[in-house]
Amino acid sequence: MAARIAHFAVVSAHVRAVKNSTAAYAPTPTTFALPVTLRDEKWLVKLDRLDQYIDRTGNALVPLQHKEPDGMELGSWVRYQRRSYRIDTLAPEKAATLELRAGWSWDPDADRWANAIAHLDAFSAENGTAWVPTLLVCQDGYRLGQWANDQRRNYWSGTRNISPERIASLEARSGWAWNGWVPTSMSWRKALARLDEHVAEHGTAWVGNRYIHSDGFTLGRWAAVQRERQRAGLLHPVRAVELASRPGWLWTASRDGRWRAAVHRLDHHLAVHGTARVISTHVAPDGYLLGQWAARQRRLHRLHQLNPDRVAELETKPGWDWVRRAASQA
Structure with missing residues (x-):
């Protein structure tokens, strides 16, 4: 420790000599040393703990929560040194002493980012793209692949836990894409499986907001959340594609959307029964009043109020006709 204190004093004197000198260079003092206070000695004790950490790990990037075996909060101490440096309250000789440590950085997060970007650029230069497996x-x-995956996960996290500057930096690199990370949440996959069950049973992925799956899962609310996230730009593209591929899936609950969902139910009825002929009292398996919907289309047709495109589409369904069908006529 005595040698460390002597070294600190030499560094302290040298730094102050440079600071007070008008010359561009001040020689390292070798014949004098400033007195070291008790407070400085305590600081040097903690510096020694940092040196021990560096010897063990090979770097000075101490995690914030890190404690030494005896309980000394080294992570907090290191953070305090960086904070003091940023607000210009750290003695210059202490700053200079820390900078002599292998791997020391005043902004480790920025250094890690710069290191990752350097690797990304090297990969891009060699492969012609910033798309990283x-x-x-x-x-x-x-x-590098794990780092790129982490950036995509941060981007799609819903909180956008990545700065706009870093987003712009990545997007400026040719080949970079945010859709490389595919969410693997089991809860989401299970919800999608329930939606597929609904499609298989009812012929459509359209579910009302209040729809509840047979196992009690609020499938309607889950579907509504996916639409909300899509409108907010927070739904991962891979998930959006998966949902959009389900027959009858809609991103809005517009009037046209509801009509499209009804047509999917009619298609399901056709697949099961071999005909699009629906009696007015028919109820689809999911409780939808398909017979009433069909009767309403016929009434609008008689009144010449049904869109010609819809008329043409219904007429392509085998068994569809414009004559009202009661249960006795089935």
């Missing part, structure tokens, strides 16, 4: 590991062992 998820499992890619660089020759120096850097897990």
